[in-house]
Amino acid sequence: MSSLASLKPLEDTTIRGRTVDQLRRLVVTGELAAGMRLTETELACALGISRGPLREAIRELVDIGLLVSKPYKGLFVREITRKDLEEIYSLRTMLEKFAFQEAWDKRTPEALEDLNSRNERLITTIGTGSDPFGPIEAELHLHSWCYELSGHSLLLQSWNRLKPNLQFYFAMHQQAHARQGPERKSHDLYIRLASGTDLEAMLDHLNDHMRQGLETTIGFINTA
Amino acid sequence: MSSLASLKPLEDTTIRGRTVDQLRRLVVTGELAAGMRLTETELACALGISRGPLREAIRELVDIGLLVSKPYKGLFVREITRKDLEEIYSLRTMLEKFAFQEAWDKRTPEALEDLNSRNERLITTIGTGSDPFGPIEAELHLHSWCYELSGHSLLLQSWNRLKPNLQFYFAMHQQAHARQGPERKSHDLYIRLASGTDLEAMLDHLNDHMRQGLETTIGFINTA
DNA sequence: TGCGATTTGTCCGTATGTATT
DNA sequence: TAATACATACGGACAAATCGC
Numbered sequence: 001m002s003s004l005a006s007l008k009p010l011e012d013t014t015i016r017g018r019t020v021d022q023l024r025r026l027v028v029t030g031e032l033a034a035g036m037r038l039t040e041t042e043l044a045c046a047l048g049i050s051r052g053p054l055r056e057a058i059r060e061l062v063d064i065g066l067l068v069s070k071p072y073k074g075l076f077v078r079e080i081t082r083k084d085l086e087e088i089y090s091l092r093t094m095l096e097k098f099a100f101q102e103a104w105d106k107r108t109p110e111a112l113e114d115l116n117s118r119n120e121r122l123i124t125t126i127g128t129g130s131d132p133f134g135p136i137e138a139e140l141h142l143h144s145w146c147y148e149l150s151g152h153s154l155l156l157q158s159w160n161r162l163k164p165n166l167q168f169y170f171a172m173h174q175q176a177h178a179r180q181g182p183e184r185k186s187h188d189l190y191i192r193l194a195s196g197t198d199l200e201a202m203l204d205h206l207n208d209h210m211r212q213g214l215e216t217t218i219g220f221i222n223t224a
Numbered sequence: 225m226s227s228l229a230s231l232k233p234l235e236d237t238t239i240r241g242r243t244v245d246q247l248r249r250l251v252v253t254g255e256l257a258a259g260m261r262l263t264e265t266e267l268a269c270a271l272g273i274s275r276g277p278l279r280e281a282i283r284e285l286v287d288i289g290l291l292v293s294k295p296y297k298g299l300f301v302r303e304i305t306r307k308d309l310e311e312i313y314s315l316r317t318m319l320e321k322f323a324f325q326e327a328w329d330k331r332t333p334e335a336l337e338d339l340n341s342r343n344e345r346l347i348t349t350i351g352t353g354s355d356p357f358g359p360i361e362a363e364l365h366l367h368s369w370c371y372e373l374s375g376h377s378l379l380l381q382s383w384n385r386l387k388p389n390l391q392f393y394f395a396m397h398q399q400a401h402a403r404q405g406p407e408r409k410s411h412d413l414y415i416r417l418a419s420g421t422d423l424e425a426m427l428d429h430l431n432d433h434m435r436q437g438l439e440t441t442i443g444f445i446n447t448a
Numbered sequence: 449t450g451c452g453a454t455t456t457g458t459c460c461g462t463a464t465g466t467a468t469t
Numbered sequence: 470t471a472a473t474a475c476a477t478a479c480g481g482a483c484a485a486a487t488c489g490c
Binding site for chain 4: 014015016049050051052053071072073074
């Protein structure tokens with residue numbers, strides 16, 4: 001089942017684990033502004049933990065790429081350049097095409113139903129404007145479908161590392177321009193092709209889908 | 225220049241950084257046997273450092289996948305299954321094909337000269353049987369060429385995360401079967417196509433090259 | 449150039465939580 | 470159930486490096 005990989009780790013038992021989640025959320029929602037310097041003692045105090053587990057959590061976030069650590073100089077929230085964004089998108093396009101190739105023959109009726117429910121969740125989430133980050137998360141959850149279904153744990157791991165960077169940029173961009181997330185029907189063709197019988201058409205569409213996403217987002221960063 | 229990305233970080237100034245390198249080497253050379261349990265206090269004592277920076281270094285290696293951490297239970301050297309190996313190879317094939325697409329138009333005469341020198345280093349390293357892990361490192365250094373030349377930092381980062389896993393398995397397998405590393409002329413066609421004008425032929429060869437590598441290595445694990 | 453302030457990096461002692469016996 | 474071993478976490482301290490004056 002694809003639901004196996006999507007099971008949330010039932011509340012981390014370690015402070016380190018919870019801190020990783022907490023910090024990741026703070027970064028991807030922009031509560032910690034990009035480029036901002038972080039001091040360990042302040043952070044530890046603010047989070048109510050000691051420096052030990054905090055430093056371990058920092059290592060994980062540095063590895064993901066959300067934080068940048070310069071020895072003896074400081075810790076900073078990552079800044080995303082246009083080149084970074086292009087790299088994220090080109091790598092993501094490749095990963096997702098590969099995921100669909102691997103997952104194609106594993107599409108059971110249950111899996112397709114799962115895909116549809118993720119799309120419906122995205123649509124309803126766009127409707128309710130309560131949580132501004134809901135649509136972002138819902139869209140990424142929709143795209144996670146093919147990675148989970150592929151059964152390729154290393155591929156899923158790569159996607160899970162890439163995902164926070166996308167979340168980060170989406171939120172940054174959204175906050176800066178007060179623009180809502182994805183369009184309501186933006187994934188209709190994606191879903192139809194993913195449920196269909198023409199793998200090549202799906203792969204072609206992924207190129208378009210990703211390029212379109214890149215161009216619309218880059219359009220905003222261009223001014224800077 | 226591709227040499228920029230290949231510059232070794234000139235001796236890490238932090239204990240954490242040195243410990244990451246040290247532990248990685250211990251794991252990929254098999255000095256720490258696969259599946260073996262590690263206790264922090266022992267490790268810290270053996271390495272002559274305290275638990276603080278050690279635990280931070282451990283986080284990085286867990287992220288790479290060389291170590292496995294089970295909260296409150298222990299820390300273990302990763303064991304590689306056949307499925308893991310297949311995943312590593314299939315992902316690697318895709319990454320390297322993508323790298324060649326990105327690097328294709330950036331192949332300057334200097335870059336091609338660099339490629340040749342890496343191949344020659346591989347050949348001479350195979351000749352001298354002094355360091356059994358030399359050929360492994362030389363082969364991976366040869367394959368790093370396209371990633372560095374691509375200028376795609378995120379792609380290079382993905383490769384650098386994958387590389388230790390390959391090193392790990394190669395050494396494990398080599399140690400178990402007392403077999404030398406790559407054949408002397410195994411990369412002749414690879415070099416020729418990489419220096420040529422037919423990108424499609426290169427990509428096709430990558431499929432073969434990788435599949436062959438996977439099959440020969442899997443042939444040994446089959447018995448287990 | 450040197451000096452002091454700040455912060456990271458590191459170490460140690462200790463206490464607590466968890467799993468295993 | 471109790472006891473042991475170890476991972477986890479805390480707090481204080483010092484060393485080392487960086488930056489500003």
